[in-house]
Amino acid sequence: AQSVAQPEDQVNVAEGNPLTVKCTYSVSGNPYLFWYVQYPNRGLQFLLKYITGDNLVKGSYGFEAEFNKSQTSFHLKKPSALVSDSALYFCAVRGSGGYNKLIFGAGTRLAVHP
Amino acid sequence: ETGVTQTPRHLVMGMTNKKSLKCEQHLGHNAMYWYKQSAKKPLELMFVYNFKEQTENNSVPSRFSPECPNSSHLFLHLHTLQPEDSALYLCASSQDNRDTYEQYFGPGTRLTVT
Numbered sequence: 020a021q022s023v024a025q026p027e028d029q030v031n032v033a034e035g036n037p038l039t040v041k042c043t044y045s046v047s048g049n050p051y052l053f054w055y056v057q058y059p060n061r062g063l064q065f066l067l068k069y070i071t072g073d074n075l076v077k078g079s080y081g082f083e084a085e086f087n088k089s090q091t092s093f094h095l096k097k098p099s100a101l102v103s104d105s106a107l108y109f110c111a112v113r114g115s116g117g118y119n120k121l122i123f124g125a126g127t128r129l130a131v132h133p
Numbered sequence: 134e135t136g137v138t139q140t141p142r143h144l145v146m147g148m149t150n151k152k153s154l155k156c157e158q159h160l161g162h163n164a165m166y167w168y169k170q171s172a173k174k175p176l177e178l179m180f181v182y183n184f185k186e187q188t189e190n191n192s193v194p195s196r197f198s199p200e201c202p203n204s205s206h207l208f209l210h211l212h213t214l215q216p217e218d219s220a221l222y223l224c225a226s227s228q229d230n231r232d233t234y235e236q237y238f239g240p241g242t243r244l245t246v247t
Contacts, residue, residue: 051234062137062223062238063176070234109176113234120189121236123176 021046023112025124032100033132040095040127042110051113052093053121054084058106066108069093080104100131136160137239139224145245146214154209154242156224164229165207166236167199170221182207183229214246 022045032038044050051070055063067078074086084095095108107126114120137158146152158165167179181189182201196218198210207224221243225236 053235055238060240060243062139062240063225065235065237068235120178120181125175 021112021114021122023110023122023124025108025110025127027127028125029128029130031130031132034102035099038097038100038104038129038131040108040110040129042093042095042124043091044093044110044112045091046112050086050091050093052084052086053111053113054078054082054093054095055109055111055123056080056106057109057126063109066095100129102131102133105129105131136237137224137226139222139239139242141242142240143243143245145247146211147247148214148216150214151210151212153211154222154224154244156207156209156239158205158207158224158226158237158239160226160228160237162226162228162237163204164227165201165204166225166227167207167209168223168225170223170241171219176223180209211244214244216246219244219246 024043026041053068054066056066057063066082067076069076069086077083082097084093086093107128109126110124111121114122140155163184165182169177178191179193180199185201196213200208221241223241224239227236
């Protein structure tokens with residue numbers, strides 16, 4: 020069965036420092052992986068996806084994610100964090116079936132301190 | 134967030150009331166979803182509609198009744214809810230084809246059951 024794990028409930032980072040939000044997955048077959056961000060009182064916003072191709076995927080707001088097949092990981096990264104990046108981040112994997120069902124991780128709260 | 138809209142944004146209802154949540158997507162997608170987001174819990178997929186047909190019901194209690202009259206509109210009818218149903222209800226849509234898999238979310242309806 021497909022599953023996603025986000026091992027950290029919260030990540031704290033100082034503004035200007037690099038950030039990493041971790042995600043590991045378990046799928047049968049090729050993984051289709053996604054990152055979403057949720058700001059307070061808002062819906063989830065799509066950041067980036069990995070379907071195939073380069074292992075380093077670039078997305079919105081300067082975020083990128085690295086797909087590592089051997090470690091079954093898809094960590095979200097940004098070279099220099101901003102206070103405005105503080106939000107809840109969700110990793111997701113496409114589930115089985117003939118449609119775009121997504122299985123989400125529990126979420127990681129990112130706090131960027133000035 | 135103009136791509137997927139949800140109304141109302143906030144709803145307070147008693148346990149004996151009947152109310153409906155509305156979702157509309159302006160993206161030309163053919164699949165729509167209802168999710169429940171509770172504090173400190175993973176996002177829970179409730180219902181999936183593809184081309185107006187319900188393709189998934191994740192053991193959701195019958196007090197939640199979805200309706201999808203066309204590919205652009207999705208409703209969630211609520212009746213005799215329980216306090217534990219208080220949550221953020223998110224609607225999403227996607228285009229079900231081989232090249233795009235990401236879902237786009239509305240801002241959600243914050244439901245409080247008293």
